[in-house]
Amino acid sequence: MLENSGISRRAAATFIILLILCSLAVYLLVERKYQFEYIKMERIILNQSNRLTNVLTRLLYKTQALSALVVQHNGKVENFEKVAATLLDDPAILNVLAAPGGVVRAVYPVEGNEAVLGLNFFEKGAGNQEAVEARDTGRLVLGGPFTLVQGGEALVGRLPVYADDGKGEKLFWGLVSVTLKFPQALNGAELDKLSELGLAYEIWRVSPETNEKQVIAHSAYEYNDDAPYIEVPLTIFNAHWFFRVSPIKLWYQYPESWLYISLGVLVSFLLAMLAQHNLDLRRVRSQLENMAYHDPLTGILNRRGPFERLPVLIGEGGYFSLYYLDLNNFKTFNDTYGHTVGDRILQVFTERVRKRMDFPHLFARIGGDEFILIAYGQENEEKADKLFNGIRVALQDLVVEGAGDVRISFSMGKAVYPRDGNNIDELIAHADGDMYTEKRTRSGKIGATA
Incomplete structure (x- = not known):
């Protein structure tokens, strides 16, 4: 047992x-x-x-072509149909339109979109809240999805346009817009x-x-x-x-x-x-x-890096400088020499910046041709400023395989914490605004020279 x-x-x-x-x-x-x-x-x-x-x-950046058309003709919507026809290169685009003063005066194609003509974007209605936001912020705004007056669901991009008043000042002219069929606009994803x-x-x-x-x-x-x-x-x-x-x-x-x-x-x-x-x-x-x-093309951090590090830096209360960089005329390089050369330009630009940085920093590519650099500490702000001045000179003689001697330049905006903002949005907005101010200044100088 x-x-x-x-x-x-x-x-x-x-x-x-x-x-x-x-x-x-x-x-x-x-x-x-x-x-x-x-x-x-x-x-x-x-x-x-x-x-x-x-x-x-x-798709939404096609509004920039319409904006350029208005600005080039001093606020007059000329050759609208010719330009608009070239923009409708995707089946997801329902129409493009121009609204001087916020009232739609031109739409392409007209057939099927007759109900849009005369529509006032600043009155109460679906999608008009985004039009007001675009006017007030001065930026391209995405709206929708919502139901259109002509029927169907859509996403829209509203871009405010500013024309020269003849005295060197920029006045709000109105809005240009691209309307995307929904949900067809998401098909590309x-x-x-x-x-x-x-x-x-x-x-x-x-x-x-x-x-x-x-x-x-x-x-x-x-x-x-x-x-x-x-x-x-x-x-x-x-x-x-x-x-x-x-x-x-x-x-x-x-x-x-x-x-x-x-x-x-x-x-x-x-x-x-x-x-x-x-x-x-x-x-x-x-x-x-x-x-x-990490960004697979350049090897540096992608947009997750700075946007996860910034809250930590702000929480620590330390001093740092944030630089927002954007390559000038990068789309022209891509269109002229092809995306392979465009990619190489991004790589060479990144290499030039990285080789010259001898101070604590964070460097990231956050978009197609947009970069962010964060310089830690007040003592490194001056070093970073000198760095970019040196890079501007070095880029003048840049040789890129497939394109020969290319003239690469960049526009830059800067924000210092806590002087220029107490949170991420304020810092990015300040640096972004400075960058676009410099870009517009450069564009003005080029135009004046021409």
Whole structure:
């Protein structure tokens, strides 16, 4: 009886130990699956956010051509149809229009958009709140989605135009606008491909009219509250959207989950594999995190770097200088020599800046041809100013393969904390404003020389 009792105790102990180890193994494997899903979602949502931002930015920046048309003709809308016809190069564009004084006087194409003529953007109506915001801020504003007067849903880009009053002053002339069909405007981001990756998505915002959540776009799959998800803010001009992705399947809907359970009895093998897999997981996560924070073209930080570091610097209350850089006429280089040469120009510019920096700093590329440099400490502000003066001279003799001697210049704005702002938005706005002031000044000098 003692022997039988010993065997029973041993069997019971073995069963309990195996049950605990198997349960632990299954739990760890499920967590591992979720971690891989999270890493995958993090990478995908960043790529999709950038793609969506680039698609809408490219379409809305067509307003600049209309603005240039008005400015070049001293506030007169001439050759509107000819210029507008060249801008309708994407099926997502519904129309382009000009609204001197905020009242629509020209629209292309006219057919199907007759109801827009005579519309006053500064009166109460859908999308007009963004028109007022564009006028008051002096910047390109994204509005919508909302219902158009001619029917259908749309996104719009409103750009204020300032004309010369003949006395050297800039006066508000009116608005130019691009209207994008919705949801066709999002097609270029290829959001439907997320389902092929096993992910559901939702894009939403807080409606400026109702102050409630407004779903802008979503996949055909509904979210499950038990599924992990990632949600990131998506800022496009003035618009603040939120982008969320989550797996379509739960852990028990994956066949491999049941395979893990059935193989759970092989405790020793699983533990050895888990150790290796966890090591691989940390390595993959480290690599993906590095990819998420660095610009693949130039090798410097991307926009996440400065925008995550700035709150820390502000919280510490230290002194720092923020420089906002934008290459002049970069689009002309791309159009003239091609994107390969344009990419090389960005790389060479970045190399020139990095080689000359001998003080604590943060340097990042935040857009196509836009950069931010943060110089830490009051003593390094003067060094940074001298750095950029030297770079301006060095760039004059720049030789880029494929383009020969090219004249690269940049416009720069500067903001000092806490002198020029107490938060990120104020600092960026100050530096951005200085940069555009310099850009306009340079453009004026070039025009005067010509």
